[in-house]
Amino acid sequence: MALVALAFAALSTVGDLLSTNLRWTAALGGIGLLILRAALPERADLDAVExxxxxxxxxxxxxxxxxxxxxxxxxxxxxxxxxxxxxxxxxxxxxxxxxxxxxxxxxxxxxxxxxxxxxxxxxxxxxxxxxxxxxxxxxxxxxxxxxxxxxxxxxxxxxxxxxxxxxxxxxxxxxxxxxxxxxxxxxxxxxxxxxxxxxxxxxxxxxxxxxxxxxxxxxxxxxxxxxxxxxxx
Known part of the structure; x- marks a missing residue:
């Protein structure tokens, strides 16, 4: 997801190569990934418990x-x-x-x-x-x-x-x-x-x-x- 976001950001700097829908798809995908990551327990915490x-x-x-x-x-x-x-x-x-x-x-x-x-x-x-x-x-x-x-x-x-x-x-x-x-x-x-x-x-x-x-x-x-x-x- 990070690579996709970087690629879309690079393409956006050289003109209107990407449609609005694709840009929103990348943005929402990145936000969704951040939310998922925030909801997952830290592995370090699990290791400490073990x-x-x-x-x-x-x-x-x-x-x-x-x-x-x-x-x-x-x-x-x-x-x-x-x-x-x-x-x-x-x-x-x-x-x-x-x-x-x-x-x-x-x-x-x-x-x-x-x-x-x-x-x-x-x-x-x-x-x-x-x-x-x-x-x-x-x-x-x-x-x-x-x-x-x-x-x-x-x-x-x-x-x-x-x-x-x-x-x-x-x-x-x-x-x-x-x-x-x-x-x-x-x-x-x-x-x-x-x-x-x-x-x-x-x-x-x-x-x-x-x-x-x-x-x-x-x-x-x-x-x-x-x-x-x-x-x-």
Whole structure:
């Protein structure tokens, strides 16, 4: 349409080679194209949405384990964190994140002493799945023992952990939260899911969604402040 409009404009400069009807046809065609273009969503906006929203498979192109390899600070909240604290990721935490004096890791899971909360989370996370693979209670107990072992690591960095008295309905991982290149990943537990991998995820960066990036960071900070620490009486 642009080429047609340019050709008609060029012909119009050399006399009456074009009829009035043809000129109006080109003009209306160009206007119609502009209206159509204005009504279409921007591809850039669609790309941004696809980068932010997804399930666990949406982050295969940017694996969390790879991102941890260059991180200095990591924040984690999850009811049991059994999937997040896999052997591979724990090795990365030990060697890469906590390998330097500036390395920091804060991890919060559900408080195993809160029996009512543990029962409710078991109902929410286990009983509401079509295809469950793990049981929450044993997973939490295993991770609590794992965190105690991790806290005894002889590393240059600092690892801290705590226990929250109830589940707020999401899991959260922040990698280098105070850095301009930081990322926050939030997993919504929802009411029912086919599997844990099908849960909705948000992947937020400071550059793309600054408001909500800092919102979720503040959520973790409130969780950390509220969490019972191992040395608390």
């Amino acid at each position: 980068r932010i929203f997804g399930d666990r498979s949406a982050f295969d192109l940017d694996p969390l384990t790879d991102r941890l390899k260059d991180a200095q600070e990591v924040w984690i909240y999850a009811p049991s964190a059994v999937n997040l604290l896999s052997p591979e990721r724990c090795e990365v935490l030990r060697h890469r994140v906590l390998g330097g004096a500036a390395g920091r890791a804060r991890i919060v899971v559900l408080d195993p002493t809160q029996e009512v909360a543990v029962a409710e989370v078991s109902r929410q996370l286990d009983d509401s799945l079509d295809y469950p693979l793990q049981e929450f209670g044993p997973s939490l107990a295993s991770v609590v023992q794992q965190l105690r072992r991790m806290a005894s690591w002889q590393v240059a960095g600092k690892l801290e952990y705590g226990f929250l008295s109830y589940n707020p309905g999401f899991s959260l991982v922040a990698v280098d939260p105070k850095s301009h290149k930081g990322v926050v990943i939030v997993e919504m537990h929802a009411f029912h899911n086919t599997s844990t991998a099908s849960r909705m995820h948000l992947r937020l960066t400071r550059a793309e969604t600054e408001k909500w990036y800092f919102y979720w960071l503040s959520q973790f900070e409130r969780i950390w402040d509220s969490a019972r620490k191992p040395d608390d009486k």
